[in-house]
Amino acid sequence: MTETSLMTVNMGPQHPATHGVLRLVMELDGEVIVTAVPHVGYLHRGMEKLAESLTYAQALTLTDRMDYTSALSNNLAYCLAVEKLLEIRIPRRAQVLRVLLAELQRISSHLLWLGTHALDLGAMTIFFYTFRERETIMDMLEQVTGARLTPSFIRIGGLAADIPDDFLPAVRAFIEAFPARIAEYEEMLTENIIWKKRTKGIAYLSGEECLQFGVTGPPLRASGVNYDVRKASPYSGYEEFDFEIPLGQNGDVYDRYLVRLEEMRQSNRIVRQAADRLPDGPVCAPDAPLVVPPPKEEVGKDIAALIRHFKIMQEGFRPPRGEVYASIESSKGELGFYLISDGSNRPFRMRVRAPSFNNLGALTKMIAGEMVADVVAAIGSIDIVLGEIDR
Amino acid sequence: MDRRAAADLLKEKFPDAVQSVEEFRGETTVAVDSVRLRDVMKHLKDGEALRYDLLLDLTAVDFADESPRFRMVYLLYSTRFGDRLRIRTRVAEGGALDTLSDIWKAADWLEREVYDMFGIRFSGHPDLRRILLDEGFVGHPLRKDFPLKGTEFDQPFWSFVFQPKTPI
Numbered sequence: 001m002t003e004t005s006l007m008t009v010n011m012g013p014q015h016p017a018t019h020g021v022l023r024l025v026m027e028l029d030g031e032v033i034v035t036a037v038p039h040v041g042y043l044h045r046g047m048e049k050l051a052e053s054l055t056y057a058q059a060l061t062l063t064d065r066m067d068y069t070s071a072l073s074n075n076l077a078y079c080l081a082v083e084k085l086l087e088i089r090i091p092r093r094a095q096v097l098r099v100l101l102a103e104l105q106r107i108s109s110h111l112l113w114l115g116t117h118a119l120d121l122g123a124m125t126i127f128f129y130t131f132r133e134r135e136t137i138m139d140m141l142e143q144v145t146g147a148r149l150t151p152s153f154i155r156i157g158g159l160a161a162d163i164p165d166d167f168l169p170a171v172r173a174f175i176e177a178f179p180a181r182i183a184e185y186e187e188m189l190t191e192n193i194i195w196k197k198r199t200k201g202i203a204y205l206s207g208e209e210c211l212q213f214g215v216t217g218p219p220l221r222a223s224g225v226n227y228d229v230r231k232a233s234p235y236s237g238y239e240e241f242d243f244e245i246p247l248g249q250n251g252d253v254y255d256r257y258l259v260r261l262e263e264m265r266q267s268n269r270i271v272r273q274a275a276d277r278l279p280d281g282p283v284c285a286p287d288a289p290l291v292v293p294p295p296k297e298e299v300g301k302d303i304a305a306l307i308r309h310f311k312i313m314q315e316g317f318r319p320p321r322g323e324v325y326a327s328i329e330s331s332k333g334e335l336g337f338y339l340i341s342d343g344s345n346r347p348f349r350m351r352v353r354a355p356s357f358n359n360l361g362a363l364t365k366m367i368a369g370e371m372v373a374d375v376v377a378a379i380g381s382i383d384i385v386l387g388e389i390d391r
Numbered sequence: 392m393d394r395r396a397a398a399d400l401l402k403e404k405f406p407d408a409v410q411s412v413e414e415f416r417g418e419t420t421v422a423v424d425s426v427r428l429r430d431v432m433k434h435l436k437d438g439e440a441l442r443y444d445l446l447l448d449l450t451a452v453d454f455a456d457e458s459p460r461f462r463m464v465y466l467l468y469s470t471r472f473g474d475r476l477r478i479r480t481r482v483a484e485g486g487a488l489d490t491l492s493d494i495w496k497a498a499d500w501l502e503r504e505v506y507d508m509f510g511i512r513f514s515g516h517p518d519l520r521r522i523l524l525d526e527g528f529v530g531h532p533l534r535k536d537f538p539l540k541g542t543e544f545d546q547p548f549w550s551f552v553f554q555p556k557t558p559i
Contacts (some may be wrong), residue, residue: 040523041521041523041525049532049539053539211444214446323415323420327447334447336447336448349453351448353466357501
């Protein structure tokens, strides 16, 4: 009898397949993982602490830097929480535009995920395909917001500005072309024998286990649990849009891939509906003069508007005392903001319910008993963003 | 099942543990005695008409000049009834709460984060160590008396490089 002992292998924090700075310490028995301990926190910037020192409007800029692959979704979740606290009603045009932008952002985030996930597993070609479409979306978002990654465009009370005239034609051209592009990705991967061998039956989680670990988003739905915040507790008028929630059955890497692909198609449908039914009107709440700064033209002409603008910029606003929780379905799962106001102009406490944090918590369970080579498949399949985990 | 019902069921089952029920902006918050927290949470997960199977979040808030000092907040969701509920309880400085990590595994990491940021201990937790900050870090940053700029950034940069605090 030869004696065997476990080997400890360290992966990361600087490793391309960990999608950021994740460190994984694995105990191996030959090529089989016995246990793995994730270490996080390399990107910790103390955002929850920082928010307590900023006004509500300033804290918005922190949210861009959490899940930096879908910054507009983060903006939206934060604004919904503050608006709930203030009881502001958002005009229809702003709501539909928010849905449109959030869904474009979801598509771009899923494209980034698909490209890098496939790249991790050795399928290089698809990366160039998905980044081509992602670049188109990035250009459109830049048209509207002026920024690619950190837009801070969705503001408390509405949007920072209205869309430019050439935005909707660009969106229409994109949604016409996009279903054929998804078919291209599918042609390369869905029935690809190597892809299936690398992903089918790997990193299994049952629906029960997902709920135990607090996993939300595509990994939860790939295990067959029908929970999507857009349907469960609709926000921004999602109840008026016609779309479906794709579900998987097997809870493995392959099903998570199928769920995300279908989600992109559904997002495309939502974008089309939003573009078709975009109403006219203001993009900022007209009945919240203490929250929404007056438009620039007015500030230049009217001394009262100038003073109001100055006061909002300098002091911010004071929501009533209380606590609220508002959440959205971001591309990673349920993204929620829990705010406590003590009646001052700064949040007393801002807590972020980051989906990737809980999703990563299930990684140890997912990869126990798998081979070393499957670790990158598992990490890729939960689509973590360390900026959001570490905050 | 509407929101009020969950709080009422809880009151019926634990008349001594439920301290108050609050409604604000359509959200229900139930304040619970920290001694009975585990029983209440177990019942919330397994109770027939409750079934809060998803622990969405768990966090703490520091009310520096109140006593007991900290408030713990638990966000629950029931996938069967589509219902949200918030449970809160108080814990004193230096005090400990019972862990929930065996009821929901999600609590494992979340309790580590609360320990890391607030210094609240959880008795029975399998692996209570810092999660976001490094092992040698002194203090708990989300406490209100922790300075925003940190505690060690007045030192010259080189003192960090050449004097490791604790060997890992």
